[in-house]
Amino acid sequence: MKADKVISGNLVLEDRVVRGEVGIKDGVIVEIKDNGDSIQAREKLDFGECYVFPGFIDVHVHCFSNPDEGFTKVSRGAAVGGITSFLDMPYDLPNPINNVDEFQSKRRRLEQESHVDGGLIATIKKSGGLDQIQPLAEAGAAAFKMSLFETDPYRFPRIPDYEIYRAFQLIRETGLRVGFHAENDDLIYPLIEEHKKNNNTEPVAHSDSRPPVTESSAVLKLLEFAYWTRVKLHIFHVTLPRCIDYIQQFRKEGVDVTAETCYHYLLLDIEDLKEKGPLVKVNPPVRSKEDVVGLWHRLKTGEIEFVTSDHAPWLYDKKLEGEGDIFKSPSGLPGIEILAPLLYDAAVVSGKLTPVEFGKIMATNPAQTFNLHKKGSIAIGNDGDLTVVNPHKTHRINAQALQSIATWTPFDQQQLQGKIAATFVRGHLVYDGEKLTGVPGDGKFIPGLAYKTEREMIK
Ligand SMILES: [Zn+2]
Structure with missing residues (x-):
């Protein structure tokens, strides 16, 4: 079994949207299936009609x-x-x-x-x-x-x-x-x-x-x-x-x-x-x-x-x-x-x-x-960073409920179509569409790549 977690939905790839599956192992994307085949894994999360964005x-x-x-x-x-x-x-x-x-x-x-x-x-x-x-x-x-x-x-x-x-x-x-x-x-x-x-x-x-x-x-x-x-x-x-x-x-x-x-x-x-x-x-x-x-x-x-x-x-x-x-x-x-x-x-x-x-x-x-290594697209070898959007769900901005100390915005009470249904950082669910599911320290430092050629980066 190659992947330890599989996320499926409408995958937003660099050139098209396809119904498919992303397999993640140790935080990294190891498999992408968009031809109806399925990836074997212990944990499978199906987001149905939702978009799975990088x-x-x-x-x-x-x-x-x-x-x-x-x-x-x-x-x-x-x-x-x-x-x-x-x-x-x-x-x-x-x-x-x-x-x-x-x-x-x-x-x-x-x-x-x-x-x-x-x-x-x-x-x-x-x-x-x-x-x-x-x-x-x-x-x-x-x-x-x-x-x-x-x-x-x-x-x-x-x-x-x-x-x-x-x-x-x-x-x-x-x-x-x-x-x-x-x-x-x-x-x-x-x-x-x-x-x-x-x-x-x-x-x-x-x-x-x-x-x-x-x-x-x-x-x-x-x-x-x-x-x-x-x-x-x-x-x-x-x-x-x-x-x-x-x-x-x-x-x-x-x-x-x-x-x-x-x-x-x-x-x-x-x-x-x-x-x-x-x-x-x-x-x-x-x-x-x-x-x-x-x-x-x-x-x-x-x-x-x-x-x-x-x-x-x-x-x-x-x-x-x-x-x-x-x-x-x-x-x-x-x-x-x-x-x-x-x-x-x-x-x-x-x-x-x-x-x-x-x-x-x-x-x-x-x-x-900004040359952010292994970030930015759903591709094999990249980090399993995924943002799932439910296009059918509506919600309203509530400034009082923002996580920031700044509990105001000129967009307060605005009604929006499309809601974040899940946020994954290197395969780890940090938000499930309702509540935060991660902790401080889940995030990693992304080092800049000064003095490195693209070839060195790929290694
Ligand atoms: Zn600024």
Whole structure:
């Protein structure tokens, strides 16, 4: 008997959906049958009409921008939301992950506290941090993240051009990807001041003080730096079709650049910011209805590789400090638990994307972009990470019941078609459609693969 567990249903493979079975042994996929044959195993779980997707991956999560959240709460939300792997951002409170000691202690916490698999993105200091790039890459960073917008000079700095240039040259050697928060703060800070001076602090002032040029000019600069240094570049949370068009242009010139958008940029626009105020405040801001249509189009064509949550768990009271003055509210929305359910409903149920396209966006493309070993597709030799979606079941988002400390979302009480019926991490059931069935420590650290060729990886 080869497999120790068999899961059957409508398998979402890379090129088709088939009624079939997946056999898993010691956490790894060892057999796939799609011709009516059955796999012998001790434990057989038949999900009938449900879709069995490759485990969904969210590569943009902030577990410690509020330290009260942490790996356990985020990964519980992940399990319930069908996310089997995540990448965590480095801008932690109190200390960012810009040296090996911080990196190693965070890795140990992940291994002890997470319900699902996770990797870590590292960063560098505003200046003088270049010598940490190689050691962080060797320690297992999945990627590097930097910003052109300064949220905080120590924790979340804007990196000056000289440091970017040298960092790109060093990161190129590691083979890892560098991702950017691309907003032009030379433009944004004076615009915010101008709005404040004019007592222009209603919700839409957030978006008005970060007009499209603040994002597109930052993206263009990074593309040009990547062109000359040949680093692998990723642009986090793109909100504008125009930026995706620039990215396409540079791809044609041979730049290895990838792009994501977030669920909120596909589902919310400026009208929602006007209506719901602080609960829709996020950086970059939500955009126009036309931009939303343009993003959906580029998602369908594959020009946007994947969609993330940018999970940022602010407490409700903290978020509401911006009532009456939008600039007083912190930016960001929680989302790891609702990312896949919301998008499944908006993309697959609506007919905008096929299940195969959805599997690519939610699993295959993020795994490929960040070189996540043995993740991202239902294939022999890959980890038995599976997300089962029942397309016939409806449910309602209940913000109070979210696993996060942030028990709010602008999508509260929204009715959704399609529900996560089970989440498997390396063959282990961590969520059964009703309750969490795993424990902290079930999750494993996903090491980055710096300095490794693809050939070495396959071994
Ligand atoms: Zn973020």
